[in-house]
Amino acid sequence: METQIDRFFNPSELETVSKAAVISEDLVNSYYKLSSGQWLKNRYDIRTARDLTSHERVDGPFAQVVKYEGQKADVPLGSSRFSLYTVCLQDPAILGTVTVQPSIHLLPFLVYVLVHELVHVVRFLQFHHRYEHTSEASMTLAEERRVHCLTYGILAPVALEGLKQVFDFFEQWRIDHGQ
Numbered sequence: 292m293e294t295q296i297d298r299f300f301n302p303s304e305l306e307t308v309s310k311a312a313v314i315s316e317d318l319v320n321s322y323y324k325l326s327s328g329q330w331l332k333n334r335y336d337i338r339t340a341r342d343l344t345s346h347e348r349v350d351g352p353f354a355q356v357v358k359y360e361g362q363k364a365d366v367p368l369g370s371s372r373f374s375l376y377t378v379c380l381q382d383p384a385i386l387g388t389v390t391v392q393p394s395i396h397l398l399p400f401l402v403y404v405l406v407h408e409l410v411h412v413v414r415f416l417q418f419h420h421r422y423e424h425t426s427e428a429s430m431t432l433a434e435e436r437r438v439h440c441l442t443y444g445i446l447a448p449v450a451l452e453g454l455k456q457v458f459d460f461f462e463q464w465r466i467d468h469g470q
Contacts (some may be wrong), residue, residue, distance in 0.1 A: 299341040299382045304397060308380065311401035313338055314451075318402075319409040322445045334375060335412050337405070340382035347379040353388070353404045354380045356411050378408040378417065388460075395460055399453035403461065407442040415439070439464035 300308060335356075340348065349355050359375045387402065389397050443465055446454060 292340055293329060297383055298378075298386055300386070301341050304386075306341065307397050308337075308339060308401060311398055311405050314402050315405035315409055318406055318445050318449065319413060323413055325413075334373070334416060335378060336375065337378045337380065339380045343379050349378065349379075351384065352381060353384050354378055354417070356408055356422065358415070371375070374416070374456050376412045378405065378412070380404070392456075394453075394456045396453040396456075399451050400456045400460075402449075402451060403442060403446060403454070403457045407438055410438050410441045410445070436464055 338347070347355070347357055353419045355378075357377045357379055359377065360372055361375045380401075385397075385400065389395050389400055439461060443458065443461075446458075
């Protein structure tokens with residue numbers, strides 16, 4: 292029997308992931324005022340735990356961003372290289388949280404998590420923070436706090452039922468404890 296701890300998103304939950312991705316992409320694009328040429332569409336991918344390789348799975352965080360280097364197949368020159376970021380959703384951590392925290396609903400939680408990860412991607416692409424093959428768990432506390440504050444700033448004006456409970460859940464990440 293599959294336990295909650297190792298459960299993957301079911302088909303209905305995957306639809307919620309897709310809906311959250313559309314909402315999150317739109318919000319991040321609007322916040323950063325990215326033109327269609329600048330937008331991330333072809334610079335990142337979102338995958339759920341069922342499709343992750345072993346190095347893309349982590350314990351603890353709800354998601355992590357992994358950077359890959361790509362190159363156009365028909366262009367052998369190094370100048371055609373590009374970065375591709377994969378947002379690796381950790382289904383067991385997400386589902387475990389919405390199960391034990393009945394006030395937190397899946398859609399607003401996923402929107403927060405995805406906006407947070409897309410802010411990381413934008414910051415990497417715009418060189419505001421350097422990607423160094425580290426997991427979300429080992430990212431600097433200051434950078435994580437900064438991204439949580441940006442995430443809150445993007446989502447605060449959004450009318451989405453259940454978002455306040457998600458803000459409350461992540462509140463400690465926006466507070467500077469003098470560290």
